[in-house]
Amino acid sequence: MTMSIIKQSLGNSFNKLHPMLQKRYDISEEKPFQATGTMRKISGGPKWLYPFFYFGVHWKLLFPEHGENIPFTIKNTARHGKNGEEQIHWQRIFHFGEKRRYFNALMSLDKKRNIIEDYLGEPPLMYSDLKFSCIDGGLRIDSYKQRLVLGRIEIPLPKVLQGLATVTERYNEEKGVYEISVIVKNPIIGQVFGYEGEFTSDEIF
Known part of the structure; x- marks a missing residue:
């Protein structure tokens, strides 16, 4: 069985994650995760950004809608490129009534740099x-260098145009749920997108 790229990236730190997070991120072709x-x-973020977010809907990347208590589903599937x-x-998938909005990505591991390569949108x-990284039993994800992808051409973005994400995920034993917080910030504009909430696995571990 192939070891999850997340497990490979974290190395020994993977064992410091809460046991339920270890199960959640031990993803393989035989063991997808759905919740x-x-x-x-x-x-x-600012309303003047909304046209860009409408544009992103067609790429299953970001969306202009926002609100509270939005139903959510997630599926992580391992594959080979x-x-x-x-x-x-x-x-x-975020469910706004009849509308389904996506925030999809495809990740792989650069073993030389020990960096997860994240391609956003479809x-x-x-x-x-x-x-x-592992912090107090929880998982933290930080984004760094970004590029605009135009087919086979990838254009490095200056920091002033980047939207850098910070993701934290923990397991709440009392409630029996995974808790997640995502914040995407631009160094000039500030927050441009974010969400926080909780979910439970559709599988019984």
Whole structure:
């Protein structure tokens, strides 16, 4: 069985995660992860950014809607790319009534740099370096260098145009749920997108 790229990236730190987070991120082709939950709050940035978010809807990357208590589903599936590289596909769906909004990504591992390579959107429109770390039993994800993806062309973005994400995920034993917080910030604008909430696995571990 292939070891999850997340597990490979974290190395020995993987064992410091809460046991339920270890199970959640030990993703393989034989063991996808699927969950259902509610985002207590989904927030956006300045209204003048909304046209860009409408544009992102077509790429399953960001969306203009925001609100509270939004139903949410997530599915992580391991696969192999054209060159045989190990990948994890992220399908995140936010249900705004009849509308389904996506925030999808495809991740692989750069073993030399020990960086998760994150292609956002379908087809990909953005690229970001990701660093995974364990903090007090929880998982933290930080994004760094970003590029605009235009087919086969990838254009490095200056910091003033980047939207850097900070993701924290923990397991709440009392409630028996995974808790997540995502904040995407631009150094000039401030927060441009974010959500926080909880979910439970559709599988019984």
